[in-house]
Amino acid sequence: MTNPTPMNGIKKPVRSGSGVTPLTVVLKPRKCNHGTCIYCPGGDYVPQSYTDKSPAVMRALTLNFDVREQVKARLNALMKMGHPTEKIELIIIGGTFLQYPLDYRYDYIQGCYDVLNGIESKNLSEAQKINESAEHRIVAMCIENRPDNCSVEEIKKMREYGATRVEIGVQILDDEIYKKTARGHKIKDVAEASQRLKDAGFKLGYHIMPGLPYSTIEKDIEKFKMVFDNESFRPDQLKIYPCQIVEDSPLAKMYKRINYKTYTDEEIKKVLARMMEIIPDYCRVMRVMREIPKEKMINGAASTSIRKEVEDELKRKNTSTKEIRIREVGFNKDGLKLDTKLKTIEYDSSGGKEFFLEIVNSDDILFGLLRLRFPKEEIFPELKNCAIVREIHIYGQALNLHEKGKDSQHTGLGKYLMIEAERIANENGYKKLAVISGVGVREYYKKLGYKLEGTYMVKSI
Template sequence: MRFVLERHQQKFNPAFYQQVNKLLIKTRVRSASGIVPVSVFTNGVGCPFNCVYCSNEPDMPKSYFSDEPAVMRAIRNHFDPYKQVQSRLQMLYLSGHSLDKIELIIQGGTFSFYDKPYREWFVRRCFDAANTNVAKLIKTGNTTVSKSIYLSQAQRKNETTSQRIIGLTVETRPDFINPKEIKFLRTLGVTRVEIGVQAPDEKILKLINRGHGLKEIVYATKLLKNAGIKITFHLMPGLPGSNYRKDLKMLREIFQNPNYKPDNIKFYPTSVVKYSKLEKWYQQGNYQPLDEKTLTKLILAFKKTIVPPWVRIQRLVRDLTVNDIVVDSFPSNLRQKIETELKKQKIRCQCIRCREIKSDKKSTRLKLEILTYSASDGQEYFLQYIDSQNRLYGLLRLRLFDNQAIVRELHVYGEVNPIGKRDQAKTQHAGLGQNLLYKAEQITKKHHINQLAIIAGIGAREYYRHLGYRLKNTYMLKSWQ
């Protein structure tokens, strides 16, 4: 239907076109945070380690299964980055989404384990795909296919194209993070790194055969923050050697100990999955996963008493099918069940995801609140625009350390507002972003620091240029006396 609508757009009256277009956005939640996420997978060689809980399905990226929707898409496209991004963008476009702002998420094991030429090629082809206009292709059946020779060329083009990659996420291990690796990640345009932390406990890390300890987690967290990169910790309640009490204690530690304090977390409650060592431990009676009741209790306690307002819970459970798991310890709709329980117990989760405004009715009375906390030998400032119900309209993360200042995130929530257009009903581009940045500059000046750097996604660079920032060593920079 969308296809017909686009091809014959001129024949319809504009009001009718807009109405149908709205109806076609079935999965509004995908772009409710203002950005469309596009996940792609690297090919299946990506990790030499053997964590006991990790699946190792033949020919699949480590830790993923061939029947997961995003993996199936990658298989259909033979793990080709260009085809994966293009097919996803076309699908999103056909379901009515704006493709102005894209968050590219590269999955498939340990990204840092792949050699540099492969990684550079992979990212370059993703940018090429984003630089190939999907709307034009669908409307006319024809478009200019973008094919760059150098990554920098593809990135430069993306700075001003209509489908901009404004964030790039990769997943890796803490022990692969060092200054050289960070420098390389920045040349690729990486703005967020997801690291497998699993459990902040030396004994457990050893038992699950992680191959690194706490020292590496602390070091990686600090280096990433100092580079302005946003961090997601993967956490696994219910690991061997843990129990409810220990899990709760570890979750507290993650947000009380300044050596951790990630920006986002993803829960991966330990499941006994096929092709894993844990499968054998379970069959031998040496391991038992957390049951649904205990896991629910843990997550409710976390949401009620631990999660700070500057954290986004990106994921509560992983969607696995019955084909992938050995024991069905909790249902796949656990998230919904927890939501119901939260309502019943009148618990309001403070996290970003639960507070962001999405497409709800907006208030015109907003206040700017500044929260500060110490983390990884620096001071973090979390600036947020909220209304009287504590709903979140925009946020900025500013980090001060060693006489330097860096903005690690600037995000205005609400539905995607196409670049260059203003719509009073939508929050994006309503000046909140500029105000947040102005405040960050004031804080920086107050601390006698004479320049502010911003880790901008490639596609966001233009936005900052208009605000007086210039590109220097992959960061947008503004200096003053």
């Protein structure tokens, strides 16, 4: 098999620089069932984990959290800014979606598809069917969730909605700290959720929170190592949000009594630099630092440019970080070499086996990736005897569906990676390959010989 050759000439607005245009919608305010984690703002009039000064929440507030109005407004704004809007990643933020009433959830998701389709549907499955060939397709969907809301039934629901990525709050793998910070779940819930979500093909993100009360820099690093050393965890992506004291949070009322201080900028940088060195090739840091407005912070705002400072420092010291985002072609267009090759990393993960396929050049710049899993358990009947592709992502500027590829998108890299995944699965005795596919990508997989089974695209190999 020949190596794939991406074409040169890359331009990008950053928002869509990773290939797909994100569209964020916010849930109406609702308290979490277990109570309030002590660092959570926990507002009554805004979603529990946000303040009324976060840009997305401010937008949603003016629209009374009406999801249809939110999608309309965001879509128009993205189009005005010149972003391609044929491939949308819908991101649902604001609370534990799986704890909202069932009717609200169905209506919410259906509303998103309906607005993007430009037509009202009778039910969710009709909305999804229309979206398969609509002008604005949902190619990926992310839901924020808690580790203890990932039962098989709940995961089935997430697939019904069309979700492809789940982010769970993990913060620190320490039962003692979970108890003292009122998280309401244990490490074992994180491990179980991770296995089920990966077995169902989801891309899995962890939220990590260094600097919690009762932790130390050493403990944060030790527990962070565990995230990757212990095969029960090993997420695909991370958001690293150092703990802050936010107005109205339980922590704001108790921090003096427990003699708690947040990390200084220097301490945050130290922790982040060490974390970046630990993160393996297969994991992407989506974001560092939460956007909490200065006036809402009791401890004063930490610098929002910390990530860049840490990355620059690592580069200066020539310290390697293998993290995905830093290696993506969209962020590395200067002097780009096109001597691409396929690299495959094999690792154990939550009782299954993962193959992380990357198209990289000789500087390790990443053009595309695919995550193939041999699951631990067949979580749904339609996944019987299936290996599963959990993610396929071609990096570079997002292109509309019929635009000709200028860099790595639409230049055949996706097809190349799928053929490779089919080969690996077949050589390991699997007769079928399933793909967790956003509703808007089903057409693409149909062209590659895949058929819809349950909510997955499946092919005999």
